[in-house]
Amino acid sequence: MLDALFRPRSIAVVGASTDPTKLGSLPIKFMLGADFKGEIYPVNPRASTIQGLPVFGSVKAIGKKVDLAIIAVPKELSRAAVADCAEAGVRAAVMFTSGFAEVDAPGASAQREITALARSAGMRVLGPNCLGVVNFAEGMVASFHPAFALTEKRAGRIGLASQSGAFGGLSYNLARERGLSFSYCVTTGNEADIDIAECVSFLANDASTEVILLYLEGCRNGPALIEALKTARRKGKFVIAIKVGRTASGAAAVASHTATLAGSDAVFDALFRQYGVYRAQTIEEFLDVGLACAVGKPPRNASLGLVTVSGGVGVLMADAATNLGLEVTPLPEATQARVREILPYAGPRNPIDVTGQVVADPKLFERGLEIALAEGGFGGLVTFTGALPRNPEHAPMLKGVFASLRERHPDVSLISAGLSTPQFRDELGALAIPSFEDPSRAVRAAAALRFFAERSGETGRAEQRAHPPLPEGPMGEVEALRALGAAGIPVVESHLAPDAKSAVDAARKIGFPVVMKIASPDILHKSDIGGVLLGLASEAEVLKGFEELLARARRAHPRARIQGCLVAPRIEGGTEIVLGTNLDPVFGPVVMVGLGGIFVEILHDISLRLAPIGIEEAHAMLRELKGFALLEGARGRLPADIEAMARALVDLSSFAHAHAHEIVSCDINPFLVLSKGAVAVDAVIVRNS
């Protein structure tokens, strides 16, 4: 779909200048330098040749098919330029020009006008206010950023999509310094037409791209981004994202409780977890993980072997690995004894500290590595070789060790840490061994590779069931519980008693003691008005309680429609959790779970996913909770029925998904989880008004 943008064969440069340093001239210079094989048509009414190419007075005047137009004219001329392109049948345009929606309301209006013009002609637009797009394999540079003055034509497997131009340029610059090669870079700027989701989709479907680096500030089209990420995962591609604005979401506090908890950055975080996207917090981590994915091999399991020339750095790496969820499993005792035979001074456990002795006899290093690989059962190895790779004598020796290791173990995950040189780094890269100078970063890269290995394959399928329509009118507790019950969620067996006598009948049926609550679709916060009575132990108490509840409700809400009282059993024991859904403006319904009390309120210990979810995802949500140990039976409790909780989450997500257009939010609080089974005790559903 975006072929004209990413793989154009003919490019018009509107606003090309005879001054080679101007925005409109740089792409031409870059493409000529990068040996672009397609056609380049400079467009400028007041020039005849630019950089040796014949110039056209307008795009229409070119008279040939034009795939892509680069629009580099001042803002005042941009509308005319777009019109010219549209009339000439150009398929896509990249607009560098700024001064539109990013500046003020008139700018936004001008941007809408231009977009409408392009749309009516079927022309796609990237930008405005963007740094453009680069196709490295073809030397196609529709960008003026100096980073893309390609001095060497080397295409790689990393695609970069960034909403920020400067961030894109910076990342590319830093990545090149580290020897990384790219398939495409695209920056989307104001996203008047083409948005980040479409670019991710293009990269996910592009055969040459294996790693997608993604910089996000937000997203206009949630479902499209979800689809693109699903595609990437299905095709086994690695997606690494930086999403900025993590803490801004905290600042933009929202009134409603659930909304605060589910602030939009938290929803992006849920999206990333759900679709196996690695979320990086810094540019350094972004590129480190990109490098690991582009170069390295996936670890077979979470156990990491560490082979080091420094004991101290070994401990440092072991700490880092443990903190990142990897296991630093010791070598078997017998293997340790063998290591000690070969390397008498070595620390043979894991980290395997081969000490500086390896300088004298590199074969020892090789044998140490070989034993670790053969007998350690490790999913992968990280080696630390200190300053040896910098030493002209030792570097070839080390390279030889790694090369022969790779020959014997073609699929094992190896990562190298230590002071290095670009040459050593590239030689190891050719052996599918990513290398890092900082040992902690090398370990983080190993953990990232494991992150992806654990998330390979399809996303767990969510159930897409039919749900009965919601009842008309406002929903009180009665209707909410009934609707949730119909969705498969276990709800408390409660009876709506229109009068005191039926309340007594219901209580007798349920068995004493009972709980009684005022029933009214107009009273959502019952406890606030004393509308809940717990532990009514006799008929007399039920009779008296019924009148009391009605009186309280009438005093507090004289105009509320009162349905009577709800009578329900008092449920003993269990763990209170909170289930909920919320409607995210970008991604639609989001499902939430947290432990009741301080876990949600003080520690904000909740887990979110986009609805609908499958049962595996529901289990993953529960395991994410800091308080999960409590559900598993810590502090002498009975283990809670985790399957029942997960099942309820799946059903709730399906319910929220089915009613996405009608339900704003849903709160089940408390959802009581017993050692066998679970039950929704109270629920509030807020409908679209």
Place this chain on the structure above:
Amino acid sequence: MLDALFRPRSIAVVGASTDPTKLGSLPIKFMLGADFKGEIYPVNPRASTIQGLPVFGSVKAIGKKVDLAIIAVPKELSRAAVADCAEAGVRAAVMFTSGFAEVDAPGASAQREITALARSAGMRVLGPNCLGVVNFAEGMVASFHPAFALTEKRAGRIGLASQSGAFGGLSYNLARERGLSFSYCVTTGNEADIDIAECVSFLANDASTEVILLYLEGCRNGPALIEALKTARRKGKFVIAIKVGRTASGAAAVASHTATLAGSDAVFDALFRQYGVYRAQTIEEFLDVGLACAVGKPPRNASLGLVTVSGGVGVLMADAATNLGLEVTPLPEATQARVREILPYAGPRNPIDVTGQVVADPKLFERGLEIALAEGGFGGLVTFTGALPRNPEHAPMLKGVFASLRERHPDVSLISAGLSTPQFRDELGALAIPSFEDPSRAVRAAAALRFFAERSGETGRAEQRAHPPLPEGPMGEVEALRALGAAGIPVVESHLAPDAKSAVDAARKIGFPVVMKIASPDILHKSDIGGVLLGLASEAEVLKGFEELLARARRAHPRARIQGCLVAPRIEGGTEIVLGTNLDPVFGPVVMVGLGGIFVEILHDISLRLAPIGIEEAHAMLRELKGFALLEGARGRLPADIEAMARALVDLSSFAHAHAHEIVSCDINPFLVLSKGAVAVDAVIVRNS
């Protein structure tokens, strides 16, 4: 004290070789290259000159005062070498030789022998199995590590003390690449004599050292390390530590509950918090913070201004700053309007996004920075200038901007982020502006500088009171509460009733309902045997309860000495916290506080300090707790009496400190904090047996 080691004027090199690549020859080569002005005496019975210097057959044969001996002989010859040095009156020795305590028991024994020999002659020993020591100002290189082949003699203000040789060499290598300069590097190896604490003490007292980089795996002499860190703080020096083995402490689980919580890495962490040591987690962070301290200025407050050429990187930095506890305060509205006048496309809030326009007009950048500094009220600024410093046209312009800024604001904290060159970095360094390529790391450096600024000045003084002696014999709850009460800690008003009648009298005096517990110095875990009865509401219940408790105690512990029962009031409300002390083998008594229930047991949310502490430190401990909001009155509670809690912590720490030789651990659980006051409800004290 260690002058002979760090500032020797005469050095014997025992085991100097005619082969210039051997361990014993490298220090000579390095010192001749670094123009060491003192005397160097190669010692070798089978050579006459080495590197042009006359050789001696033994140290004794030198016949002159020798401050320092470098011992680089094989292990077999090491004892004789030490004896030779000792007899010659050498003041200190550096032993490179390995194969001692780090290898096996015979090695440890040989090490002890050598140490005793040196001690008896008053000779200090660094090592064995160490990489030695370097004094950069004097070109004194008592090390064979290739990193110390000093190509340029440039002494700086950073002192590095490392227990690991390889780590020390690596850190020095990486630091040099980043333009950092050092006063001293010392690695302590096996610490047969001189330990890391003594080295820190030397650096803390050394006038040329302002920043101390410290690598620790453990510590032999806790009190000496505390003293050294106190000195460093008093003298306004920055101490940055890497302490490895964070997660190993988790693995080495200890049986006792408190001991598990206060595992020794947690105690190091407490030490660092208490004495204002910045704990780095990676080598990168270690050196980044070292760089910031060596070059930069302290921020005046926690509000950080961000000036950026990229909006995206600006948000990234704002996220990082907020996560690290800095405030990204917006510019005042009027100032924002002025920024917009000067830079029409700028994002004027904070981050202040000056956009790529500054390339065209650097004066705009300068004015933007100037306004931010004058009107933002920021404690410091971090700027991000993208790739501009790499551009030969833009770098001098930027440098000019920073230079004139520094001239007008000599004391403001400025940090630069962006792609850079060594030259640009050094020029900014000369202006006291640390620079980093990664913007997140620049922000972390700003946060580290703020960390130190907040901890400047003396540590809050702890009370050193006299405490009455503990009673003889084992301590039950009665004795424990009495002892704690005598130490000033509020304890529950409980009465020891030897018989049922006195129990009733006590209950009547206290007022019903009461709590009653079995009283026996031999029964520490009363609840386990049903030895606690809550809410006894009448005389009859007290009478019956007394007999019941005695019966249960006799059944469970037939041989326990029973004192009767404790009768105490039932205290309503309040928040349960846990106070405790524990005896760390290195640092002595440690005081602990945590919120009761899940906070301690599931979340391990505790705070530790070395006893004794002052009231400010006690408040800091409480504020560290994740559940602190609960104490402040979250979830509709009354705020707890935080001063009473802090006071109790101070008293408990003083008590534990005074009885360090008698008390192994002390647990006050629960310590009930009310909205006014607090009270210890139960306590267990374990004495040294």
